[in-house]
Amino acid sequence: MTHIAIADQEPELHHPRTFIGKYIWSQDHKVIAIQYACTAIFVGLVALMLSVVMRLQLGFPDQFDFINPNMYLQFVTMHGMIMVIYLLTALLLGGFGNYLIPLMVGTRDMVFPYLNMLSFWFYFLSVLVLLASFFVPGGPTGAGWTLYPPQSILEGTPGSGMGIVMMLASLAIFIIAFTMGGLNYVSTILQARTRGMTLMRMPLTIWGIFTATILGLFAFPALLVSAIMMLFDSILGTSFFMPAIVSLGEATDYEGGSPILFQHLFWFFGHPEVYIVALPAFGMVSDVLSVHARKNIFGYRMMVWAIVIIGGLSFVVWAHHMYVSGMNPYFGFFFATTTLIIAVPTAIKVYNWVLTLWQGNIHLTVPMLFAIGFIFTFTHGGLSGLFLGNVVIDLPLSDTFFVVAHFHMVMGVSPIMVLFAAIYHWFPLVTGKQLNTRLGMIHFWGTFIGTYAIYLPMHYIGFLGVPRRYYALGDTSFIPDSAHALNANITIAVIIVALFQLIFIFNLFWTIKREPKSRINPWDAASLEWHTPDVPPHHGNWGRELPTVHRWAYDYSVPGVVKDFIPQHVPDSEVVYEPGYDRFTSGREST
Amino acid sequence: MTDMNSAPKGYWQNMVVDWSADKEAFKVNWGKVMMWVFLVSDTFIFSLFLIGYMNVRISASEAWPLTSEVFALVVGGEHIPLLLIAIMTFILITSSGTMAMAVNTAYQGNKHATFWLMITTAVLGASFVGMQAYEWTKLIVEEGIRPWGNPLGAAQFGSTFFMITGFHGLHVTGGVIYLTIVAIKVRLGHYDKKGFQIVEITGLYWHFVDLVWVFIFAFFYLW
Numbered sequence: 186m187t188h189i190a191i192a193d194q195e196p197e198l199h200h201p202r203t204f205i206g207k208y209i210w211s212q213d214h215k216v217i218a219i220q221y222a223c224t225a226i227f228v229g230l231v232a233l234m235l236s237v238v239m240r241l242q243l244g245f246p247d248q249f250d251f252i253n254p255n256m257y258l259q260f261v262t263m264h265g266m267i268m269v270i271y272l273l274t275a276l277l278l279g280g281f282g283n284y285l286i287p288l289m290v291g292t293r294d295m296v297f298p299y300l301n302m303l304s305f306w307f308y309f310l311s312v313l314v315l316l317a318s319f320f321v322p323g324g325p326t327g328a329g330w331t332l333y334p335p336q337s338i339l340e341g342t343p344g345s346g347m348g349i350v351m352m353l354a355s356l357a358i359f360i361i362a363f364t365m366g367g368l369n370y371v372s373t374i375l376q377a378r379t380r381g382m383t384l385m386r387m388p389l390t391i392w393g394i395f396t397a398t399i400l401g402l403f404a405f406p407a408l409l410v411s412a413i414m415m416l417f418d419s420i421l422g423t424s425f426f427m428p429a430i431v432s433l434g435e436a437t438d439y440e441g442g443s444p445i446l447f448q449h450l451f452w453f454f455g456h457p458e459v460y461i462v463a464l465p466a467f468g469m470v471s472d473v474l475s476v477h478a479r480k481n482i483f484g485y486r487m488m489v490w491a492i493v494i495i496g497g498l499s500f501v502v503w504a505h506h507m508y509v510s511g512m513n514p515y516f517g518f519f520f521a522t523t524t525l526i527i528a529v530p531t532a533i534k535v536y537n538w539v540l541t542l543w544q545g546n547i548h549l550t551v552p553m554l555f556a557i558g559f560i561f562t563f564t565h566g567g568l569s570g571l572f573l574g575n576v577v578i579d580l581p582l583s584d585t586f587f588v589v590a591h592f593h594m595v596m597g598v599s600p601i602m603v604l605f606a607a608i609y610h611w612f613p614l615v616t617g618k619q620l621n622t623r624l625g626m627i628h629f630w631g632t633f634i635g636t637y638a639i640y641l642p643m644h645y646i647g648f649l650g651v652p653r654r655y656y657a658l659g660d661t662s663f664i665p666d667s668a669h670a671l672n673a674n675i676t677i678a679v680i681i682v683a684l685f686q687l688i689f690i691f692n693l694f695w696t697i698k699r700e701p702k703s704r705i706n707p708w709d710a711a712s713l714e715w716h717t718p719d720v721p722p723h724h725g726n727w728g729r730e731l732p733t734v735h736r737w738a739y740d741y742s743v744p745g746v747v748k749d750f751i752p753q754h755v756p757d758s759e760v761v762y763e764p765g766y767d768r769f770t771s772g773r774e775s776t
Numbered sequence: 777m778t779d780m781n782s783a784p785k786g787y788w789q790n791m792v793v794d795w796s797a798d799k800e801a802f803k804v805n806w807g808k809v810m811m812w813v814f815l816v817s818d819t820f821i822f823s824l825f826l827i828g829y830m831n832v833r834i835s836a837s838e839a840w841p842l843t844s845e846v847f848a849l850v851v852g853g854e855h856i857p858l859l860l861i862a863i864m865t866f867i868l869i870t871s872s873g874t875m876a877m878a879v880n881t882a883y884q885g886n887k888h889a890t891f892w893l894m895i896t897t898a899v900l901g902a903s904f905v906g907m908q909a910y911e912w913t914k915l916i917v918e919e920g921i922r923p924w925g926n927p928l929g930a931a932q933f934g935s936t937f938f939m940i941t942g943f944h945g946l947h948v949t950g951g952v953i954y955l956t957i958v959a960i961k962v963r964l965g966h967y968d969k970k971g972f973q974i975v976e977i978t979g980l981y982w983h984f985v986d987l988v989w990v991f992i993f994a995f996f997y998l999w
Contacts, residue, residue, distance in 0.1 A: 296806040364817060372810040375801040384796030402813060406820035410828060413939065422924040423935035425832055438924070441837040441932060446828060453824075 212298035213724050214283045217305045219615070221279035225272050228312055230690075232267035235260040237683050244676025246657040254656040255343035258327030261654055262344075263319075265330030266352070269458065270359060271312055273600055277465040278363070278401070279308060281607060282370050282394045284615065288714035289391050291379030291732050293725045295369040304369070307362030311355045318344070318351035326352045329654060331455070334426040334447050338419040340433055349419055353412040360405045360412075367398045379713075381734030385489065386753070388712045388738040389482065392489050393468020396496040397461045403500070404457035411450035418442070448510050452503035459596050460499040464492055466603035467534055470556050472738070473606045474538055476710045477553035478545030479749055481739035483537045491530035491537075498527045508576050509583045517576040524574035528567070535564055546742065546749075550708070551625035555606035558633045559599055566595025569644065584654075587647025590640045598636045605632070605689070612696070614714060617721050619703035624692040631685030638678035642671045711750045712738035804973075811977045815984045818947075822988050825943065826995055829936040841928035843997055846919065847911075861997050864907050865989065868948075871900035872986045875979045882975035887962055890975060894959035897982065901952040908945050912938070937996065944992055947985045954978060 201207045211217060239260045242252045252260075283301070287294055295301045318325040326344035328337030336342050337349055344352075374387070374395045387395075414425040418439075426447040427439035475482040482488060504512060504520040538560050547553065569591040573579045582588060605628075613619045646668045651658065658664055706715040718728045732754040740751040745766035795801060802809055833840060844857040851859065878893035915921045915937075923938050925931040958978045961967065967974055 297810065364814070368810045368814055371813050372806045376806040376809055377800075381798055383798050384801070385792075402817040403820050406817060407824050410821060410824040413943075414828060417923060417935065417939060421935075423939075424924075424931055425828065425935060429837070441832070441835060441930060443831055443835040446831045446835075450824060450828065 210302060212294070212302045214287050214295050214298070214301060215615075215722065215724075217301055218280050218282075218284035220305050221283060221308065222276055222281075224309055224312055225276035225280060228267050228316070229272035229276070230686075231316070232264045232272060233683055233686065235264040235267075237679060239264060240676040240679040242656065244673040255324070255327060257656045258329075258654070259325050259343050259348075262327050262329055262332075263315075263325050267315070268597065269330065269462070270356070271315060273462045273596075273604075274363070274401070274458070275308060276604060277462060277600065278370070278394060278398060279305065279366055281390075281465065281469065281611075282398065283366070284611070285390055285714060286370055286373055286394060288614075288717065288722060288726060289388050289712060289738075290374060290377065290382050291713050291727070291734065292373060292377045293727060293731070296372045296377050297369050300365045301369050304362050304366035307358055307365065311358035311362060314351055314355040314358060318348050318355070321347035321351060323348050331448075331451060332415070333451075334415060334418065334442075334444050335428070335430055335432075335439075338415065338427075339430070339437070350416065353416045353419075356412050357409060360409045363401055363405055367402045370394060370398045371402070379731045379734060382713075385486070386734060386737045388468070389471040389485070389488055389492070390465070390468040392492050393464040393466070393471075396492050397464040400457040400464070400496050400499060401461045404454045404461065407450045407454035411447055411454070414450075415447065445507075445510055445512060448507050449504070452506045453500075455506065456503040457496075457499045459592075460495060462596055462600050464496060466559070466600040467492060469607045469610075470559050470603045471534075471538065471541075472710075472712065473552050473556040473603075473610050474541050475739050475741065476610070476708050477548045477550055477556070478542050479548070479709075479741045480541055480545035481737075481741055483540035483543075484533070485737065485739065487533055488537055491533045494530045495527060498523060498530070502527060505574055505579070508579045514576075521574055521576050525571065528571060528574075531567060535560065535567070550609075551620070551622055551629060552606040552610035552708075554626070554629045554633075555602050555609065558629065559602040559606065561633075562594055562602055562636065563599040565640075566591060566593075566599055570595055581650075582647060584652055585647040586643045586651050586653055589653050590643035590647055593643075594636075594640050598640070602633075605629075610708065611714075613703045613707050613720075615721055616697060617702050618696050618700045619707055620696045621692050621700060624688055624695070628685055628689045628692065631688070632682060635678055635682035635685060639675050639682065642675055646671055709748075709750050711740050711752050713753045716752050716754055807973060807977050808980070811980050815980065818984065819988075822944075822991070825940050826991065829940060829995065832932040832936060833930075836930035836932045838930040840930050841926070841933050843999070846915070846921075846928065847997055858997060860907060860911055861993065864904055864911075865993055867900050867907070868904050868986050868989050871897045871904070872983055874900065875982045879976045879979045882962070882972035885972075887965070890972070891959050891963045894955050894962070894975070894978075898952045898955040898959065901948050901955065901982075905945055905948050905952070908941060908948075912941075940992060940996065944985070944988060947988070951982050951985050954981065 201211065207213075208216060211220070238252060239257060241249055242257050283295070286292075323346045324344050326332065326337060326342070326348040328342050328344070328349065332349070332352070338345055374391060378384075378387075414423075417423040418425050418427055422438055424439045424442035426444050427437070427442040428444065429440040430437050471482050471488060502520055502524045504516050505524045508517050508520075542557070569587070573582060573588065573591055609620050609625055646664075649664060649668050651664055651668060651672075658669070705720045708715075713732060713734065714722075716732065717723075717726055733756075734753050735756045736751060736753055738753055740753075742749050743751060743760075745762050747761045747763055751760055800806075847861055848855050848857040849859040850856075874893050874897045878890050878897060881889040881893060915934075920927050921934045921937075923935045926934045955978060958974055962972070962975065
């Protein structure tokens with residue numbers, strides 16, 4: 186058994202002395218994680234504000250003079266792009282990935298801390314470029330987050346000049362940042378686990394993050410390639426994606442390109458991206474459910490395989506986003522089949538979450554509420570996905586609000602529910618303080634009920650055929666007045682939900698300022714990250730010796746054992762049994 | 777876990793048990809794993825570039841220029857197709873050879889030979905980039921080929937050519953810098969304690985760049 190590198194590197198670990206070395210150019214995975222998280226939450230709030238403005242226009246058209254059609258499109262685009270990439274991907278992998286991987290697998294840091302630091306600063310740069318695009322002539326791009334050419338670079342689309350260039354540049358920088366971080370996550374998990382930490386003893390959080398990172402490393406290249414090609418189309422006047430086209434009454438110089446090529450490249454990235462966001466969320470929610478139900482996760486091995494299979498399948502379903510693009514209909518048959526197959530491992534996961542709760546000792550703490558909320562929102566979003574995965578049902582529903590409702594439920598609300606669960610769950614580890622429970626409860630119920638108030642009616646107006654991305658619907662005969670009324674209702678719900686998020690932000694500051702220190706490991710979690718010598722963990726994480734792992738992360742309520750959980754690093758010989766309990770005859774099995 | 781480690785089982789299960797056991801997943805240091813994962817990721821980039829190239833070549837509305845004519849040198853009044861490319865390919869493959877020798881000498885602990893072999897590799901790489909610059913100049917100045925159009929036919933010819941060879945050229949340039957830095961550090965004795973895996977990792981990258989060139993050569997110049 187050869188344990189390399191990190192295990193023996195303690196003396197070599199570079200301990201910074203100055204403030205700048207410690208908090209700005211930090212190479213400590215925990216500081217980098219917090220830098221990632223703060224930046225991501227900040228841009229996430231920007232995107233939230235954009236969505237409120239957007240909804241104001243949709244709910245009450247012609248009421249607000251400060252929103253013109255161009256701005257509306259720009260807000261839609263930036264909201265989508267920020268939420269998917271700069272918030273969810275960055276927070277789940279850059280934030281939680283960075284924080285949890287070394288602690289959960291028992292290393293002192295990532296294998297290549299310097300690269301990890303660069304990863305954050307490139308991410309920061311990409312956010313700056315993204316936000317700078319609001320201030321360039323013509324404003325940010327308004328092409329929709331999918332950036333489909335030809336419209337994204339032709340005059341008439343807002344931001345078709347500098348805006349789209351800034352967007353593509355920012356994406357390219359983000360991809361570089363992600364690659365540097367991702368290589369670290371994968372190598373750390375594969376090569377630097379501590380003694381006893383076999384792959385099949387890793388918490389599902391790590392499995393989710395690991396698989397999502399692999400997906401990212403293989404999927405982001407498609408976005409990079411399409412971004413480079415579109416940059417050339419836009420700046421140099423090449424015709425990769427541009428056919429001969431008449432724009433604003435004048436023939437352009439473009440000729441012979443293929444817009445469908447862009448769609449294929451984009452969705453070859455775009456679909457795995459859904460799972461880059463979903464898989465870490467799947468993993469973290471499994472851990473939260475297990476800890477707060479005081480029960481081992483149901484079907485651990487199946488959960489691992491489901492994550493891996495979903496990850497693999499996610500590369501062969503991309504064209505289900507393109508049923509209406511005019512591609513060969515036989516493709517539709519293939520991609521509908523693969524899409525529906527993905528429902529199988531996904532359903533396994535949902536069943537296993539529910540079965541984990543079954544007969545568990547459920548503590549309705551704030552993280553648990555968010556985790557259970559996730560099961561609801563994810564099931565709903567997943568079921569509407571079955572509709573859209575079928576070609577014949579997708580065709581009439583394409584580009585309606587039904588699609589908007591579907592993907593917001595499945596990859597907007599659901600991962601965000603998990604993110605909240607995770608923040609409430611791991612906050613005591615990061616800061617040593619437990620987020621205020623009363624504020625947390627208010628935040629949960631407002632968010633959970635609010636999202637249903639927003640997205641359930643949206644399915645309905647989607648069925649009516651209300652198209653997405655329209656600035657105003659005007660007097661359209663097929664849209665009844667009730668749909669307009671619903672639209673106004675949705676907008677009011679959005680404003681309320683947005684206000685509830687302020688409670689969360691307030692809670693963060695309140696807790697750090699006012700709440701007392703909480704007990705160490707307040708949730709009695711068994712996984713390794715809660716069992717560092719210091720909480721919050723110091724640079725280097727572990728004391729003189731790395732921990733040795735003796736069991737999986739889910740030994741809760743083991744029959745006959747005095748405490749209701751056995752931490753991963755406790756050997757069998759130190760487990761205290763109730764007097765008179767014979768563990769050899771009662772058939773306890775631990776993994 | 778008790779259940780898992782006992783008794784022989786099917787191949788598949790044994791493989792899972794073995795692979796997920798209490799050790800590094802691969803019996804190499806993390807740097808090599810990191811480089812491999814990066815190279816797979818980079819493979820996706822180049823594959824997608826080449827697939828994109830094939831796609832626009834098919835969808836282009838004008839005729840594709842005759843590559844054997846465009847990429848020909850006139851030597852002594854003779855039109856020799858693919859001459860320059862043949863030389864460039866030969867140089868790059870030779871550099872892979874010197875790189876492999878450098879890895880070998882590094883593991884033997886022969887720092888002097890390693891240094892010079894790596895520098896040779898870098899020089900060969902630099903001369904490859906130099907010839908590429910010559911080729912670009914010839915195409916741009918003499919043939920009038922631009923990324924957005926060319927007198928010989930489909931505009932996509934110039935676009936894909938400059939994009940893909942340019943991206944590969946950047947990789948070679950990066951590799952030359954990487955090789956030089958590692959070679960100097962080898963000479964200065966930075967790796968005496970840690971061991972010389974870094975030379976092999978650098979070599980992995982260099983062989984990859986070489987391999988990618990073979991595909992670009994096949995798809996671009998021979999098709």
